[in-house]
Amino acid sequence: MKRLFNNRPVIAALVLPGILVMVFAMIIPIGFSLYYSLTDWAGIGKYHMVGIQNYVDILTNDSTFWRSLFNVFVLIVVTIFIQNPVAFALAAVLAHVSHRLSRFFRTIYFIPAVLSVVVITALWSNIMNPSFGILNKFLALVAGQPVNISWLGKPATALGSVIWIIIWQGFGWALLFFYTGLMTVPAELEEAAKIDGAGPWMTYTRVILPFMFPIISAVVVIDVISSLKQMEIIFLSTGGGPGDLTQFTAVYLYQKAFVASQYGYGNGLSILFVFVAVGLTLIVQRLFKTEGAVE
């Protein structure tokens, strides 16, 4: 029987096809990127090897790169400290209403998450449109005078507007994660806290939150990964502008390679981005592991 469960040809036949697809479409390309990042290729024509020149330029002389990382960081912070608490509070409410009602609300909150980013971006670009967007009309109604804010075009509002669109789409995920987590909390735990005289606030902060630590940390890791992966909404709404105020790293490397014809440089950005993505994810995971052990 043991021989059957470690039958090598069978294992190879099961595992290799999938691994090969991943190597072909994910690993080899990153190798290519590494190579081109050492060149000054424009995308067509001849090119020279320039060593680590691209990396030096990016790290020491490219404020847009740092701006793009800063914006990713802002998105991570907003997701974790604004979106998550709201999503958690709503999940907690939904955990205490009737099953049908909670299902109804969870379904509604999740609708934006299943729509194409192209639909979502077009939708919000129109809502935020300065001349006919309903956002300005709503504000005009409240303020009692016409409002003509170009939400995605003005430096003061562009980043906030883009982040709003991203959060609007991602909110359903966060809510569902927390709701699922709350469902795993044993009812006795909550009852014991009640018997000990704890109010709802105490019950949640002292008993339920610590119990849900593993899920909360998983959500934070997912938040970091998905913030890094944001691209299409920015690409289709502001293109990183005005200036580079809403630039995100994934958009920037794409524009450098395909719009500015700095293919080598764009690949340098790509490679650094892989390091940032994998590195940041590992750091956050490690952070939560040690903290979780202390709990």
Next chain:
Amino acid sequence: MTKAFSRKAIGKTVLYSLLTVLAVLQLFPLVWVFNYSIQKTGDLFGPEFFSLPVHPQWNNYVRAFVDGKILTYSINSLIIVVSAVAITSVLSFCIAYACTRMSWKFRTAVLAFVSLGMVIPIHVTLLPNFIWFGMFGLIDTHLSLIIPYVAFQLSFSTLVISAQLQSLPLAMEESAFMDGAAYRTILPRIIAPMAAPAIVTAMISSFLSDWNEFIMANTYLASDDRRTLPFSIIRFQGQYASDYAVQFACMVLVALPALLIFFLFSKWIMAGVSAGAVKG
């Protein structure tokens, strides 16, 4: 007692209002788009906050369908997404089986490698794949999307299916092996049906991601008649930039299939998210 009760009632009202306000915030944009998709573009520029259609302009949908090339793009999307989802589910089921139910040295390492796909942003493969796929003549073919869609959905799919396979008793295949059955019959006939819930969840999740994917399609496809459904909207923004009503109709048409799948399978999708959260 009454004081505590009234405080509780106020708290409840606040919470329910919050629930409703957020639900409106999630739904209203969609209602707004639908509402103006059956009006004339001029109505959108009217001074009122929100006006209901007086004479519904269903013709907008006809124009969106024809000029947005909805039919061609939908067929392309279907071909690409159905192939990608089918391949993803088979390959991830195989990896999940080998890594959870067979004993060999590198199974944890392989599972870790597969999960890497969730961490690496697809965007870092956009530039090199343009060259690398080009070497095989894949650029501007449907394969240039099917292959990376499979590669990037494999991780989540494998994790979801692994979680379910781990919970099945080993006796399942042992008795089948006793009867002399081979892997190629046991996997599809006995194991796959038992893992069906996880497989369906993984399939729906890949379907939605692939169906809505835009940037790879934008990068690897050049010919207009090979493009996927989201391009209907892009098309309108270029060609009919000022015809907002038809653009809105087009957005509704593009959103419709995903919404339909979601409402039909919401139970499975929610279950998949839970599996993802627990596995983390």
